[in-house]
Amino acid sequence: MTDAVHLGSGKVRELYALDAERLLLVASDRISTFDVVLPTDIPDKGRVLTGLSAFWFARTRSLCANHLLALRPDGRSTECRRLQMLPIECVVRGYLAGSGWKDYRTTGEVCGHRLPAGLKESDKLPTPIFTPATKATSGHDENITGAQAAALVGAERFAEAERLSIALYQFAADYARARGIIIADTKFEFGTDRDGRLVLGDEALTPDSSRFWPADQYAPGGAQPSFDKQYVRDFCEKTGWNKTYPGPELPTDVVAGTRARYIEAFERLTGIAFARYVDNPQVVLG
Numbered sequence: 001m002t003d004a005v006h007l008g009s010g011k012v013r014e015l016y017a018l019d020a021e022r023l024l025l026v027a028s029d030r031i032s033t034f035d036v037v038l039p040t041d042i043p044d045k046g047r048v049l050t051g052l053s054a055f056w057f058a059r060t061r062s063l064c065a066n067h068l069l070a071l072r073p074d075g076r077s078t079e080c081r082r083l084q085m086l087p088i089e090c091v092v093r094g095y096l097a098g099s100g101w102k103d104y105r106t107t108g109e110v111c112g113h114r115l116p117a118g119l120k121e122s123d124k125l126p127t128p129i130f131t132p133a134t135k136a137t138s139g140h141d142e143n144i145t146g147a148q149a150a151a152l153v154g155a156e157r158f159a160e161a162e163r164l165s166i167a168l169y170q171f172a173a174d175y176a177r178a179r180g181i182i183i184a185d186t187k188f189e190f191g192t193d194r195d196g197r198l199v200l201g202d203e204a205l206t207p208d209s210s211r212f213w214p215a216d217q218y219a220p221g222g223a224q225p226s227f228d229k230q231y232v233r234d235f236c237e238k239t240g241w242n243k244t245y246p247g248p249e250l251p252t253d254v255v256a257g258t259r260a261r262y263i264e265a266f267e268r269l270t271g272i273a274f275a276r277y278v279d280n281p282q283v284v285l286g
């Protein structure tokens, strides 16, 4: 066995090459808020996100091929098929939040989708919309129109990525809604395999790649609480932190509350006790 070669770091994940065909994706327990990684870990966060992503990959295989090859016994590492990644982020929005809300307020449109007048922040959209973004190497992803995205990946690829993204979102959003979680929006990353087939990569339908809202607190007309990060945000606001590096250390009660929310999301969505996942991660693949 040869050693994995480190290929890159995300804010909270690491990527390694196992061989020419396979990558290793490792999710840490780091947490970011307001785009800054905090100095305090949330124990088991990496396991929760890895388990959730694997759960969705297993349940959406009939909708769309994905890169998952194996889930390692540590519960935070996945072996993945190495793909040629598309240069766009495939975002689907079912609700009006974040940059979607910002763009709508100033133009009445999001990524070229003209929306009904009079929508409020966090309103449910008449139908989910595909709102691609460029992958910014530094700073923030930038929303682009379908035409701009199609120019980057080709019209046929674009149409396929849009169709698959909407189908994946629709499936997961319905599934989650029945379990008390609103998936307001989500970001997919697709690549192509050696035969040119489109394959879902990266992480999918986790709280780090999506906005999860508690359905029982849903009240459009303002920003919604985050299912997972609200304790962290509330604490950060209360400290008066200016939201630039470095972020504040988190007190033990905020860590414990946040860890409990991640585990709650995992258990509600998968229907599996998190302790069973830690004992044997393969349980999410069933």
Ligand code: Q0Z
Binding pocket: 008, 009, 010, 013, 014, 015, 023, 025, 026, 067, 080, 081, 082, 083, 084, 085, 191, 201, 202
């Ligand atoms: C994912 C990323 C991370 C840093 C490249 N199956 C794949 N094939 C080729 N490339 C990728 C994947 Cl998932 C790929 N990223 C995002 C993840 C650390 C960057 F854990 N970059």
